[in-house]
Amino acid sequence: MRIVNLLLTTTVLTLLSGFSSGAQAAGGTIKVTSIAEVEVTVTAKDGKKILHRTPVEKAIPGTEVIYTNTFENVGKQAASNIVINNPIPNASEYKAGSAFGRDCEILFSVDGGKKFGLAEDLKIKDAGGMERTALAREYTHIRWTYKGQLAAGKSSEVGFRATIK
Amino acid sequence: MQFFSRLKPRSLIRLLGVSACLLLIAPQFGWAVGTPAGTTISNTAKVSYTIGGAAQPPITSTPALVKVDELIQPILTWQDAAAVAVSTPGINDVLQFLLTNGGNGQEAFGMTRTNGPLPLPTGNYTPLNGSIGTLYLENGLQPGFQATGPNADTAYAPGVNDPNLAAGAGQIIYVISDTPNVAINIHGDVLLSAASLTPGAAGAAPGTSLAGLGQGGGFAVVGATRAKASATGSYITSGLGLVVNKTVASVLDPKGTAVPMPGAVVTYQIAVMLHGVGGATNLVITDPLPANTTYVPGSIIVSGVAKTDATDSDNAQFAANTVSVSLGNVASPANIVITFRATIN
Numbered sequence: 001m002r003i004v005n006l007l008l009t010t011t012v013l014t015l016l017s018g019f020s021s022g023a024q025a026a027g028g029t030i031k032v033t034s035i036a037e038v039e040v041t042v043t044a045k046d047g048k049k050i051l052h053r054t055p056v057e058k059a060i061p062g063t064e065v066i067y068t069n070t071f072e073n074v075g076k077q078a079a080s081n082i083v084i085n086n087p088i089p090n091a092s093e094y095k096a097g098s099a100f101g102r103d104c105e106i107l108f109s110v111d112g113g114k115k116f117g118l119a120e121d122l123k124i125k126d127a128g129g130m131e132r133t134a135l136a137r138e139y140t141h142i143r144w145t146y147k148g149q150l151a152a153g154k155s156s157e158v159g160f161r162a163t164i165k
Numbered sequence: 166m167q168f169f170s171r172l173k174p175r176s177l178i179r180l181l182g183v184s185a186c187l188l189l190i191a192p193q194f195g196w197a198v199g200t201p202a203g204t205t206i207s208n209t210a211k212v213s214y215t216i217g218g219a220a221q222p223p224i225t226s227t228p229a230l231v232k233v234d235e236l237i238q239p240i241l242t243w244q245d246a247a248a249v250a251v252s253t254p255g256i257n258d259v260l261q262f263l264l265t266n267g268g269n270g271q272e273a274f275g276m277t278r279t280n281g282p283l284p285l286p287t288g289n290y291t292p293l294n295g296s297i298g299t300l301y302l303e304n305g306l307q308p309g310f311q312a313t314g315p316n317a318d319t320a321y322a323p324g325v326n327d328p329n330l331a332a333g334a335g336q337i338i339y340v341i342s343d344t345p346n347v348a349i350n351i352h353g354d355v356l357l358s359a360a361s362l363t364p365g366a367a368g369a370a371p372g373t374s375l376a377g378l379g380q381g382g383g384f385a386v387v388g389a390t391r392a393k394a395s396a397t398g399s400y401i402t403s404g405l406g407l408v409v410n411k412t413v414a415s416v417l418d419p420k421g422t423a424v425p426m427p428g429a430v431v432t433y434q435i436a437v438m439l440h441g442v443g444g445a446t447n448l449v450i451t452d453p454l455p456a457n458t459t460y461v462p463g464s465i466i467v468s469g470v471a472k473t474d475a476t477d478s479d480n481a482q483f484a485a486n487t488v489s490v491s492l493g494n495v496a497s498p499a500n501i502v503i504t505f506r507a508t509i510n
Contacts, residue, residue, distance in 0.1 A: 030221070032212045036229040058374075060236040060386045061199020061269050067229055069210040079221075082214040089208040091200035091233065150214075158210075164233060165200050 029075020030082070030150075037066045064095060064163045072155035082146035084158055087113065088139055092162035096136035101144045101158030109141035110134045116143050198333040202235030202270030203381015235270035235379030237361045238388035241396040244337070248352060248401035255344035257295045259310045260398035262338045262357050266330035268388065270380030273329040274359040275367075276300055276321055278340055282356035282397065292353040292400055295341025300357075302328065303337035310339045327362060340398060353400040361392035368393060405497055407445060408438040411452065414504060429509045430461060437492070437501040444496040451489040454507055460486070461506035468501050 038056040041049050056065060069086060073079050084101075088094050096119075099106045107116035110124060122134040144158040200206075207228040214221055244261040251258040266272050278299055281291030297312050300321035307316035318339060319326060328336040340355050347353075360367035363378050369387045379385040411433060418429035425431065435452060439445055454460055465472040465481045467490055472481035481490045481503075488505050495501070 029216060030212055030214050030224055032210055032224055032226040034208050034210050034226040034229040036208060036231050056231055058232045058234045058384050060234045065206075065231055067208045069212075069226055071212055075216065077216050079214045079216055080218075081220075082212060084210050084212050086208065086210040089206045089231075091204055091206050162208075164206060164231070 029073055029077065029152075030071055030079055031074050032069055032071045032084070034067060034069045034086075037068065038063060039066065059164055061164050064161050065092070066159060066161050068157050068159035070155055070157045071150070073150045073152050076152050078149040078151045080149045082150055084144040084146070085113065086142045086144075086158075086160070088141065088162060091165050093137035093165055094139040094142070095161040095163060098161035099142050099144075099158075100160070101146075102156060103147045104144040104158055105147065106158075107143045107145070108134075108139045109143070110138050111140065113141040113143075116141070198267060199236070199269045200233045201332060201381075202233055202268075202379050203383055204233040206231040206233065232381075232383050233269065234374070234384040234386045235272070235381070236268045236386050236388050237270075237272055237363060237366050237392040238267040238390065239272070239274055239359045239361065239392070239394040240265040240267040240390075241357060241359050241394035243357075243396045243398040245398060248399040250403045250405075251342075251344045251353075251400045253344050253349060253402040254346040257297050257312065257341050258344065258400060260340040260342070260355060260357075260400070261310070262340065262396055262398060263335050264328055264330070264338055264359050264394070265335040266332055269332045270385075271329065271331050272380075273327045273362040275323055275327050275362050276338060277323075277358045277360075279356040279358065280342070280353075282354060286352070286354075288351050290345060290347040290351055290353045290402070292342035292355055293345060294343065296343055298341055301339040301341060302326065303339065310341075312341075328359075342400065344400065344402060347402055349402045349405070351402050353402070354397050355400075356395055356397045358393065358395040361387075363392070366392035405439065405445065407448075408436075408440070409450065410436045410438075412436070425509060427509050430506050431458065431509060432504055432506050435503040437499070437503065439495055439497040439499040444494060445492075446494050448492040448495050449489060450492065450503060451487055452503075452505075453487045457510045458507035459510055460488070461508060464504075464506035465490070466504045468503075 036056050037053045038059065040052045040054055042052045043049050059065065069084055071084065108119055108122055109116045110122045120133060123131045124134045124138055125131055142160055150156065207230055209228045210226045211223050213223040242263050244263050249258055249260055264274060280293065281289065298320045301310060301318040302321050304318050311317050330336060338357065340357055342355060363375060363385050365375050366385060366387050368391050371387055371389045371391060373387040374384040376384055414432040414434040416423045416425050416429050416431050418424045418426050435450060437450060460483055462474055465483065465488060467481055472479045474483040476482045476484055490503050492501060
């Protein structure tokens, strides 16, 4: 069980480092953490299969990783115009339709984050100059625009799934 | 979750109980080579916002890091288009295999061969290890197997020159076999097996994770084929049969009867029969004259056509007290009858 201990320790350390970086950014009042998880199917005693999320630090190609960004208003005033910009991680492909975020407008980019648009509006020019709708795996960035204000002490989360190439 | 469905619930729970359970979660074990083992995948989010209408400095999250483990996934395929025709008995016939590292990290593999893997199909024969060696590794200098010469391929020695392949790389392996004396038109199989040399990997359950043994220091994860691969190649004993029968067709003695006595002329007949599928190349029949006989000049007849004795453009000659007929390439089936005469001294 050493590895479990190690994982727990590392997770704690990660959380701690998250706190410390939040503290470093004390000028602001938003703290944001990003975590990576995977889903495991666990068969319960009654035979039911349960999807269980668990943090992941190591994985093989083909693994679908769920990234969740939690943003929390740790200040005393409400925050507005919150925009979360998340480049698709290296060696990963965005999974179509997987982006989530309550009360958010979710847009994507296929040009390194210069322009953002709805999935159906994103175009890629092929070698022959013909335009086609971009594929999910061609996305480079995801951007969430939080609608409304995030009151002091409140938090919310956005995220997506990406498969390791 | 492909492999989960193949496990009984009890074994699943047992698997999940092991410490490395986090690494059992891969949704699939693809064949394609993926992101190199040891790569760190980093996800960060950048947040901008305003407080009371004033833009605040953007904040970047701490990165969520995922290290890519090494998937061990050898692939072995038999490369010959069809069963390789061999003579029976025969020696040093070659089957060609390709070992591919389908994983995402450098990996070494040990090779073994099994002659006539069980269950042996009815009627099959069991090939033997080749006289010149059992397995050879293509050295890349010249396509195809070379046993000798400047481009000779490398004899495989387990533990000495095990194929050590980068992700996606391949190694051609030659299986060399002798053929026992068996019937024609039957198959003989050789199973070639490759197994990862990462300790604990070969044969382990898919998803087994070996700490620190992956390329880049991460885990080595056993793929769907249990870090092993195998492929069966096949020989077929050539359907080509060559039968040569020499008989005395007739004897004519000086008295006009058929008594083999001095002065009697014996007509020898050599019947060459080729049967089955295929053809013989450069078929030459040679027959030294029996002792105490003298060749009758100009008596060679091949399939009804008289031949000269000289070594010339026709395909028969008598030289060095030997009758020889060069039949060249002969397609099967074929029946060739050679006759010549000799006088008993």
